[in-house]
Amino acid sequence: MRSLDYDVVIERIVSFIREKVKEASATGVVIGISGGIDSATTAYLAVNALGKEKVLGLIMPYYENGDVEDAKLVCKNLGIEYKLINIKPIVDEFENAVSELDVKSKGNIMARTRMILLYAHANSMNRLVLGTSNRSELLTGYFTKWGDGASDYAPLINLYKTEVWELAKRLGVPEKIIQKKPTAGLWEGQTDEDELGISYKLLDEILWRLVDLKMPKEDTAGELGIPLEKVEYVESLVKRSEHKRRLSLGPEF
Numbered sequence: 001m002r003s004l005d006y007d008v009v010i011e012r013i014v015s016f017i018r019e020k021v022k023e024a025s026a027t028g029v030v031i032g033i034s035g036g037i038d039s040a041t042t043a044y045l046a047v048n049a050l051g052k053e054k055v056l057g058l059i060m061p062y063y064e065n066g067d068v069e070d071a072k073l074v075c076k077n078l079g080i081e082y083k084l085i086n087i088k089p090i091v092d093e094f095e096n097a098v099s100e101l102d103v104k105s106k107g108n109i110m111a112r113t114r115m116i117l118l119y120a121h122a123n124s125m126n127r128l129v130l131g132t133s134n135r136s137e138l139l140t141g142y143f144t145k146w147g148d149g150a151s152d153y154a155p156l157i158n159l160y161k162t163e164v165w166e167l168a169k170r171l172g173v174p175e176k177i178i179q180k181k182p183t184a185g186l187w188e189g190q191t192d193e194d195e196l197g198i199s200y201k202l203l204d205e206i207l208w209r210l211v212d213l214k215m216p217k218e219d220t221a222g223e224l225g226i227p228l229e230k231v232e233y234v235e236s237l238v239k240r241s242e243h244k245r246r247l248s249l250g251p252e253f
């Protein structure tokens with residue numbers, strides 16, 4: 001895995017956010033704050049870039065669990081304005097309108113409902129939506145298309161999850177948030193690593209070699225001392241999710 005100078009990373013992201021808000025003549029940014037590390041890290045970077053007055057956090061729970069308290073902790077530590085919006089009635093109304101909704105499809109409605117609320121605030125306040133996706137999620141397609149994958153700018157998009165952990169430590173994100181298991185929170189007990197079937201540590205090592213270094217899969221498996229099937233599995237995740245990394249296509253003329 002590459003080794004990054006995190007002081008430089010922070011400086012680059014902070015000036016990126018500042019520049020994009022200025023370029024759009026926007027009054028600030030809106031971020032969905034879940035109580036997880038990606039949104040916390042994004043919010044810390046945004047406050048560094050713009051100051052706390054220009055960052056609005058939306059806390060949008062479906063389930064009643066400790067995540068709301070963690071999300072509030074992030075907002076309070078940063079001193080940013082936040083709004084709590086319970087998305088359960090909205091999502092349940094969608095569920096009523098669709099027959100035979102499976103658990104994953106309902107989770108995607110949650111992610112898309114949050115996206116609508118983020119854009120409603122961005123529209124009405126002349127702000128930009130900052131996304132929280134990272135490179136591990138982007139490459140594996142581990143996000144809801146047009147849901148949490150949708151934003152105006154995504155400051156962490158070129159950093160792997162293991163790098164986001166490093167960044168969070170340096171930014172002073174609360175230890176409690178850093179220590180949490182990554183979860184999309186779309187159903188009770190869901191964790192990223194269980195659903196993906198691989199740890200982020202290994203996933204990132206494989207993706208770095210396969211995608212960034214363009215290393216043949218046999219060499220990747222050899223270097224990491226893992227079965228070829230594990231690398232082929234990650235390769236399949238990348239291939240299968242290609243459609244999520246571009247705007248909708250049509251035939252060319």
Ligand SMILES: Nc1ncnc2c1ncn2[C@@H]1O[C@H](COP(=O)(O)OP(=O)(O)OC[C@H]2O[C@@H]([n+]3cccc(C(=O)O)c3)[C@H](O)[C@@H]2O)[C@@H](O)[C@H]1O
Nearest residue numbers: 104107108111141142143144145148183184186192195243
């Ligand atoms: N080949 C293709 N070409 C063009 N479009 C294609 C396609 N295959 C599927 N599609 C379309 O894509 C849809 C499937 O994609 P999508 O709707 O995203 O749904 P899907 O990929 O099935 O589910 C989203 C995944 O992301 C995870 N997630 C979601 C949200 C947040 C987080 C998190 O980490 O916080 C994780 C979630 O747990 C789940 O595993 C299909 O219904 C179809 O409309």
Ligand SMILES: Nc1ncnc2c1ncn2[C@@H]1O[C@H](COP(=O)(O)OP(=O)(O)OP(=O)(O)O)[C@@H](O)[C@H]1O
Nearest residue numbers: 032033034036037038039059060061132182183184
């Ligand atoms: N309950 C929620 N309230 C507000 N935003 C949410 C909520 N759940 C998810 N989101 C938004 O969706 C994004 C994607 O979720 P994801 O789980 O990948 O990130 P995270 O929760 O910040 O970090 P982690 O992956 O470590 O759990 C979040 O960063 C956040 O912007």
Ligand SMILES: [Mg+2]
Nearest residue numbers: 034036183184
């Ligand atoms: Mg989460």
